[in-house]
Amino acid sequence: MDETRAPVLDPGSRKTKTGYFWALARDDRPWGGGAPPGVAFTYAPGRGGIHAERILQGFSGILQVDGYAGYNRLIAPEHVGPEIRLAYCWAHARRKLVEITRNGSAPIAEDGVKRIGELYRIEAELRGLDPESRLAGRQERSAPLVADLHDWLVHHRSRVATKSPLGEALAYIAKYWNGLKLFLTDGRIEIDNNSVERTIRPTALNRKNALFAGHDAGAENWAVIASLIETCKLNGVDPLAYLTATLTAIVNGHKQGQIHARLPWYKPTLERTKRQQ
Numbered sequence: 241m242d243e244t245r246a247p248v249l250d251p252g253s254r255k256t257k258t259g260y261f262w263a264l265a266r267d268d269r270p271w272g273g274g275a276p277p278g279v280a281f282t283y284a285p286g287r288g289g290i291h292a293e294r295i296l297q298g299f300s301g302i303l304q305v306d307g308y309a310g311y312n313r314l315i316a317p318e319h320v321g322p323e324i325r326l327a328y329c330w331a332h333a334r335r336k337l338v339e340i341t342r343n344g345s346a347p348i349a350e351d352g353v354k355r356i357g358e359l360y361r362i363e364a365e366l367r368g369l370d371p372e373s374r375l376a377g378r379q380e381r382s383a384p385l386v387a388d389l390h391d392w393l394v395h396h397r398s399r400v401a402t403k404s405p406l407g408e409a410l411a412y413i414a415k416y417w418n419g420l421k422l423f424l425t426d427g428r429i430e431i432d433n434n435s436v437e438r439t440i441r442p443t444a445l446n447r448k449n450a451l452f453a454g455h456d457a458g459a460e461n462w463a464v465i466a467s468l469i470e471t472c473k474l475n476g477v478d479p480l481a482y483l484t485a486t487l488t489a490i491v492n493g494h495k496q497g498q499i500h501a502r503l504p505w506y507k508p509t510l511e512r513t514k515r516q517q
Contacts, residue, residue: 241263241436244263245444246258248458260283260291261283262291266278271371272368273370282295292311293319298321302429303325307328327421329432330420330431336351352389360431374427486502
């Protein structure tokens with residue numbers, strides 16, 4: 241899950257207010273899962289964790305996120321609902337160290353980037369295997385590296401100024417450590433949440449072209465269209481061909497009870513739209 245800003249015109253104020261698109265993505269292809277990939281965008285008027293809680297009402301399982309504090313609400317003791325476990329993102333942990341290396345010589349940060357890079361190298365070799373094989377490979381190869389990385393983290397945190405950029409980067413990794421190492425316990429978990437970040441990037445870039453939604457209802461419609469377009473792209477379907485075929489089918493009386501036949505991953509739909517490309 242991830243979120244991005246959604247500027248919306250605020251009627252009467254002659255200004256825009258900041259809403260958010262919350263993206264919830266599923267992509268089981270890295271471990272050979274049979275469920276089709278997809279992403280659902282939901283518009284909300286804010287970024288508070290209460291919106292994530294509302295969107296995920298009834299969900300139980302593992303949710304992969306970045307370090308935004310709003311998600312902590314999902315695992316708080318007072319959280320009402322099924323159990324949710326948060327898996328955190330190694331790409332965000334690495335990014336903070338990479339930023340430090342760009343400002344000059346930073347041997348500790350460079351070493352951290354290299355150590356995390358080794359985890360990514362292993363993940364590249366395990367991608368596409370079934371969950372059991374991925375888990376076995378991680379336990380054998382990645383777990384010792386993660387244990388060494390934890391010792392490295394403890395060692396340097398005790399010697400680096402807490403308020404320095406490096407100290408803050410190390411504190412970030414330590415804060416989310418349990419969620420960062422969760423990928424070692426389940427072969428279905430990815431090492432990062434890049435899958436949802438990739439789906440959200442076009443919507444974020446489109447803000448420069450769209451400028452803003454005219455009202456909250458317009459933002460909600462924007463989220464629906466973004467869901468369809470990005471899900472088409474995940475399934476190798478041309479969005480324009482899909483939307484053209486789907487709207488034509490609706491005009492021609494497609495039954496609401498057969499909506500499954502118009503989803504981007506439905507095989508006949510996928511084949512028809514590919515032939516139109």
